[in-house]
Amino acid sequence: MRGALGGPRVLLRRLREVMAEPVSAQDRLDKVVVLIAANMVAEVCSVYVLGVDGTLELYATEGLKREAVHQTVLRADEGLVGLVAGEANPINLSDAQAHPAFSYRPETGEEIYHSFLGVPILRAGNTLGVLVVQTLRRRRFTPREMELLRTIATSVSQGILTARLVEDLRSVNPKE
Numbered sequence: 799m800r801g802a803l804g805g806p807r808v809l810l811r812r813l814r815e816v817m818a819e820p821v822s823a824q825d826r827l828d829k830v831v832v833l834i835a836a837n838m839v840a841e842v843c844s845v846y847v848l849g850v851d852g853t854l855e856l857y858a859t860e861g862l863k864r865e866a867v868h869q870t871v872l873r874a875d876e877g878l879v880g881l882v883a884g885e886a887n888p889i890n891l892s893d894a895q896a897h898p899a900f901s902y903r904p905e906t907g908e909e910i911y912h913s914f915l916g917v918p919i920l921r922a923g924n925t926l927g928v929l930v931v932q933t934l935r936r937r938r939f940t941p942r943e944m945e946l947l948r949t950i951a952t953s954v955s956q957g958i959l960t961a962r963l964v965e966d967l968r969s970v971n972p973k974e
Contacts, residue, residue: 806946809837813953826957827858834931834950835860838943842911842932846872846879847958848925854879856906861932863907870903877901882916882928888944889916892936908932915939917947921955929954 816829827845835843842861846854856862856870872880881899882889894900894914902909911932919927929951931939939947 805837809833809946810949810953813950817953817957823957824858827954830950830954830957831858831860834929834947838931838947840931840933842908842930844930844932845919845927845954846883846930847919847927848874848883854883854928857927859906861911863905866903866906870906872901872903877903878914878916879928879930882918882930883925886918886920886925888918888948889914890939890944891915892938894932910934912936913939915944915947917944917951919951919955919958921952921959926955926958 812833813830816826816833819826819829821829831843831845835841840861842859844859844862845857847857848854852874854872854874856867859867874880874883878889878891878894878897878899878901880901891897891914893912895902895909895912911934913933913936914930915932916928916930918925919929929947931947
């Protein structure tokens with residue numbers, strides 16, 4: 799599973815560096831999805847964040863259409879992403895569109911991708927979102943790749959919590 803950036807150890811080191819950078823939560827997630835996609839040799843990596851209203855919003859992506867970010871929203875029980883979030887378990891498919899829970903979103907451009915690996919982003923047993931990788935060719939991701947993505951999701955959870963804290967503080971004390 800040696801990817802374009804040198805394998806899991808290199809990816810994890812780079813992710814630690816990105817998570818420590820003094821940038822906005824959005825910039826951080828944008829960098830994270832690029833790193834993951836390159837390392838896992840996947841055309842797509844996306845982060846969906848579970849909102850307080852129970853919807854899953856596309857927050858960052860490498861490979862899907864950029865204009866879909868913050869525009870694509872799924873109900874928590876909708877699509878493969880909703881299934882991952884609802885069950886808090888990974889889903890690994892070689893042909894995502896053949897799955898009955900698949901939900902087509904034309905604004906994303908994802909219709910050309912076949913494989914799908916989605917893992918829940920968890921923190922203290924609570925689902926914060928879903929981390930997804932997709933490829934053009936049909937394949938099942940290995941158990942090792944799934945475990946790596948689950949480890950990464952744990953790291954991403956801290957970034958999501960930080961972003962939520964900043965949003966909460968801004969809503970309580972908005973700048974004039």
